[in-house]
Amino acid sequence: MSHRGHLSHRVASTSGAVLALLLAGGAWAQPESEAPPPNLDFDNPATCAPCHAAVVAEWTRSMHAQAHHSKDPVYAGLRAVRMAKEGAAVAQGCDTCHAPRAAGPDDLSPAATNGVSCATCHTTAHVKAQGQGAARLVPFEDPKMIQGPNKARPGMVAPHGLGGDPPPHFVDGMSLCLACHEQLVSPKGVTLCNTGHEFGGLGGAFPDQRCIDCHMPIIEGPSGTVDRDQAHASHSFVGPHHRWTPAEQGATPPQPVEVEAAFDGGLLRVVLKNGAGHGWPSGFPARLALVKLVGLDAGGQPVWTNFKDDPLAESPESVLNAVFVDAAGKPTLPPFSVAKQRENRLRPGEARTVTYAVPAAVKAVKGKVLYRLVPPPAVKLFKLEGLPEAEPRPVIDFEVAR
Ligand code: HEC
Numbered sequence: 148m149s150h151r152g153h154l155s156h157r158v159a160s161t162s163g164a165v166l167a168l169l170l171a172g173g174a175w176a177q178p179e180s181e182a183p184p185p186n187l188d189f190d191n192p193a194t195c196a197p198c199h200a201a202v203v204a205e206w207t208r209s210m211h212a213q214a215h216h217s218k219d220p221v222y223a224g225l226r227a228v229r230m231a232k233e234g235a236a237v238a239q240g241c242d243t244c245h246a247p248r249a250a251g252p253d254d255l256s257p258a259a260t261n262g263v264s265c266a267t268c269h270t271t272a273h274v275k276a277q278g279q280g281a282a283r284l285v286p287f288e289d290p291k292m293i294q295g296p297n298k299a300r301p302g303m304v305a306p307h308g309l310g311g312d313p314p315p316h317f318v319d320g321m322s323l324c325l326a327c328h329e330q331l332v333s334p335k336g337v338t339l340c341n342t343g344h345e346f347g348g349l350g351g352a353f354p355d356q357r358c359i360d361c362h363m364p365i366i367e368g369p370s371g372t373v374d375r376d377q378a379h380a381s382h383s384f385v386g387p388h389h390r391w392t393p394a395e396q397g398a399t400p401p402q403p404v405e406v407e408a409a410f411d412g413g414l415l416r417v418v419l420k421n422g423a424g425h426g427w428p429s430g431f432p433a434r435l436a437l438v439k440l441v442g443l444d445a446g447g448q449p450v451w452t453n454f455k456d457d458p459l460a461e462s463p464e465s466v467l468n469a470v471f472v473d474a475a476g477k478p479t480l481p482p483f484s485v486a487k488q489r490e491n492r493l494r495p496g497e498a499r500t501v502t503y504a505v506p507a508a509v510k511a512v513k514g515k516v517l518y519r520l521v522p523p524p525a526v527k528l529f530k531l532e533g534l535p536e537a538e539p540r541p542v543i544d545f546e547v548a549r
């Protein structure tokens with residue numbers, strides 16, 4: 148799908164392109180003999196924009212830029228609930244992934260509020276195999292050093308250090324992501340987030356696709372004035388929030404679910420095929436997807452639905468989610484649970500058939516797959532009422548005639 152071949156080409160190529168860049172007037176990027184680099188604020192991505200504008204604009208729209216509690220109401224909601232129940236200290240643990248450069252849970256400086264910032268990823272010298280969260284991101288000894296997927300071109304000057312050969316985590320397209328996305332287990336031993344393990348490395352459901360192939364697709368245009376290529380890796384990190392945020396420029400990941408529906412006598416068979424490299428939904432354990440069906444009679448009037456008010460009770464097979472329970476067996480928020488009682492999300496590579504008995508009067512069915520960031524009870528608990536994030540958004544529509 149993406150064209151990453153040019154990246155290795157970029158690593159290898161040399162002076163011809165430097166010349167092309169200078170002719171093109173690459174504003175600040177100059178041969179070593181000229182202007183000394185200005186002092187750069189690593190925690191303010193706006194200061195990267197003169198040279199890396201496209202990437203800065205994409206990142207600004209991404210959830211990595213919103214990962215701090217001052218910007219993401221869903222995260223802020225659960226964080227507040229957990230602080231109220233477990234004490235304020237719990238917030239420090241959240242920061243390791245949501246705001247790794249914060250000085251503490253009360254820090255409201257740009258280093259904190261910029262969440263998973265440029266510096267979080269690009270000052271990383273290596274990723275530790277053990278441990279959890281951003282404790283796994285080990286920074287360069289030189290705090291001014293920056294590294295990306297390419298070797299710096301000879302003679303280029305930047306207001307930051309430039310590395311030589313890129314570290315492996317920029318080459319393998321996965322291990323940097325796994326530092327925060329691999330797995331999160333609660334103190335009670337309940338697995339909350341498991342995206343990395345679901346993905347299972349190369350050779351999984353999509354054998355040649357890595358995290359970045361789907362979430363950082365190569366899109367048109369240079370990444371900024373210092374780039375000599377006409378394409379770059381998108382930094383929108385598109386995921387489910389793109390349904391709530393402004394349109395992304397050609398950087399949508401593959402459709403998460405394909406649907407095929409067909410009547411078979413009195414039965415409607417709906418096949419849901421997972422298009423993600425991991426489970427779907429994945430990540431934050433409260434996510435849910437919902438298959439909603441409306442049956443129309445010969446006159447086109449709605450005469451049947453697969454559920455009315457409570458999908459989980461009326462048509463549990465229509466709900467792709469997980470349910471976590473407390474010691475009394477009552478549903479609760481995943482971090483407070485002692486066990487996972489239900490697991491009905493699509494597995495990686497899964498094509499699942501869900502069968503519905505549809506009354507004879509129904510001549511056609513209109514269907515929708517909807518996605519919710521959080522289920523209705525959590526909307527209340529996180530104080531999200533009235534916000535767009537509280538409502539479901541459509542993923543895909545389909546229609547089938549009898
Ligand atoms: C979550 C980690 C992460 C964050 C945050 C991040 N980057 Fe990147 N960046 C990457 C990865 C991974 C690549 C390599 C992608 C590839 O191999 O195609 C990359 C590539 C780049 C490149 C080269 C792009 C190209 O294809 O030519 C530039 C320039 C860059 N990043 C700058 C930035 C800036 C500036 C910011 C902040 C606005 C930023 N990055 C934020 C992970 C990140």
Ligand code: HEC
Pocket residue numbers: 175176177187188189190191192194195196197198199265266269293294295296297298299300301303304305306307309373374
């Ligand atoms: C004045 C221009 C300038 C500014 C401002 C600037 N950079 Fe750079 N950056 C460069 C140059 C020049 C290169 C090397 C390009 C090359 O050799 O191809 C570079 C390379 C990079 C790379 C490596 C990209 C790759 O292809 O591997 C990353 C990542 C990066 N910069 C991040 C940042 C971040 C983050 C900031 C803001 C904190 C920033 N830069 C600010 C000029 C700048």
Ligand code: HEC
Pocket residue numbers: 321324325328342343346353356357358359360361362385386387388400401402403422423424425427428429430431434
């Ligand atoms: C084959 C493509 C593909 C690969 C490979 C892939 N993803 Fe995804 N990912 C998707 C799709 C599609 C979605 C759903 C996006 C949507 O809802 O529109 C998704 C969703 C996500 C989400 C949000 C999950 C949720 O429901 O809240 C995260 C986080 C994520 N991916 C991280 C990763 C990481 C980390 C890797 C590598 C370990 C990875 N992905 C590999 C395609 C992929």
Ligand code: HEC
Pocket residue numbers: 210211213214215219222243244245247263267268281321323324325326327328358359362363384385386387388389
């Ligand atoms: C320092 C930790 C960290 C690293 C490293 C990291 N992420 Fe994330 N990522 C997060 C956090 C935290 C969120 C959730 C932000 C929120 O919703 O508040 C997130 C969210 C996402 C999402 C969901 C976006 C959406 O629309 O819901 C995707 C997709 C994603 N990351 C992909 C990646 C990929 C690909 C990489 C590797 C290049 C990566 N991440 C590296 C911490 C990280």
Ligand code: HEC
Pocket residue numbers: 219221222223225226227229237238240241242243244245279280281326327328330331386429430431520
């Ligand atoms: C090991 C890294 C890590 C730690 C520690 C962590 N998170 Fe996250 N969190 C993530 C990632 C990665 C995502 C994105 C998953 C996805 O998009 O589905 C995320 C997403 C979320 C979301 C969903 C946000 C949204 O916009 O939908 C909430 C809520 C959340 N985290 C709360 C917390 C709280 C509260 C803490 C601390 C008690 C915490 N997290 C600690 C990695 C972490």
